[in-house]
Amino acid sequence: MDRKLALQELADQAGNGELVFPTGVDVSLKLLQQLDDPDCHVDQAVQLVKGSPLLAARIVAVANSAAYSRSGQAVTDLRTAISRIGLRTTRTLTMAITTQQMAGQSASPEIAKLTRQLWEHTAHVAALAQTIARRITHQDPETAFFAGIVHEIAGFYLISRAAGNPGLLSGDPADWTEESEPRIARAILTRIGTPQAVTDSLDNLWEGLLSLPPVTLGDTLLLANELAPVASPLYQDQPPRAPDMAPVIDALVDDAMLSSILEESASEVASLVDALRF
Template identity: 45%
Template sequence: MDRLEIFRNIASQAGRGELVFPANVSASIKLQKALADPDCHLELAAKLVMAEPLVSARTVAIANSAAYNRSGGEINNVRAAVMRLGFRTLNTITTSVIVRQLGRTINNPGMRIKSAQLWEHCAHVAATAYVLTAKLTKADPETAMFAGIVHEVGGFYLLSRTDDFPGLLDGGTEDWMEYGEKMIGRAVLKKLGVPQPVVDAIESLWHGVRVLPPQTIGDVLLLAKELSPVPSPLQRSVVAEAGVGGENLVDDYIGDHSLRELLDDSEEQIRSLTAALLV
């Protein structure tokens, strides 16, 4: 079976819902479902999170980030972090751990590097989308951050399958964008129970054209992706494709202020939230 045929088979299996997840990812998906149960109360949520070290560390880090710690009071325990963040943000954090775990199961050193870069890219996009949504639109920043975290989840799944199919990405990223991005992405989003508004925003990102000022979460995602200092290793640069340099983009104006001014004013929020997601 040649590489393209393997690619098409993986995409076809994903389209049928036949996804292969490592054991640690399956355990985190169970945690995600438990936290989503309407009967899950604060104390139980804190206990469930404390049982998962990765989720615990990220929950406390995000609760202490500039985006969420507006009072300046530092939190050092999971229960207080859960109280500050709430269940919606907790669901986002759990999903981020699931996405990251897909990359950490990879044995191939080159693919592990790609996975690490992809996660760094997603963290930047998620943090930037959170801040830009709050400042520029009437949409929900929490939804935007969640969309930023999962917008490349299909790519993480593909990278996790490269141990089973060595050489799968030897032909570059064009095959992924042609055969796999949308089909695999949609299947993994469905498996993770991603809400339809988030899926719609990601679909908009796949087909979108930059809109300034952004109106929807899809618009914000595209802008945040262009602004990310770390590109996705699975995609051609959307900035390069548009023939626009990053410096030119940040000099564009939104109302009376340049995008550069807005980003400068939000630098600490974006930096601290990105760092918390990378814990």
């Protein structure tokens, strides 16, 4: 089948609620739902997370990252880690694992490499979005962190559906990004009950509209995506991110002095990216 038609069919199916998730995703979605319960408390969250050793390990790693460990005192137990990062971040990290699971398990070295790069890009965008929200746009940092985690969720889903049709991952990136990606992403985000503010920020990302000076959650995500040192492998016509991009964008953020702020926060961003690596 023609790639453009195949992508359109995939988007049509998603829009109709016909989402086919790889093994493990449904379990993670159930865990997300349980963590999202207003009556869920730390002790209950600990018991829920214990069932996922990978998630538990990531929570402890993030709790010990420079972004969350202001005192520098390391934690080793899950309860203290969840208490430190909070239930919202615990849910975001559950979403991080769910997002990765969307890609499924492939025996193809090429697809496995693509998945790793897409996650590396995602981790950088999420960490940068949190910092930019806190220091520049004054948006809620945890919401920005979550938005960064899910901003490529449709891409991971595409990878899983490409197992029987490798042609889905090649060709003109515009075939994927212009219509199919937003439709699939919205379907998935609706399924998991994503806050409207996050979905709206992704609309900004897809449209590429940046207000000056940047103030919205969408602006936060756009800047983080632009500054990420690892590009998404799904946009093959884009050049690698320039290492000196921050000074260029300084002119766009007025008096915010983006490059200076990012330099001050570099260790926090690097530590959080490292903690998000799976």
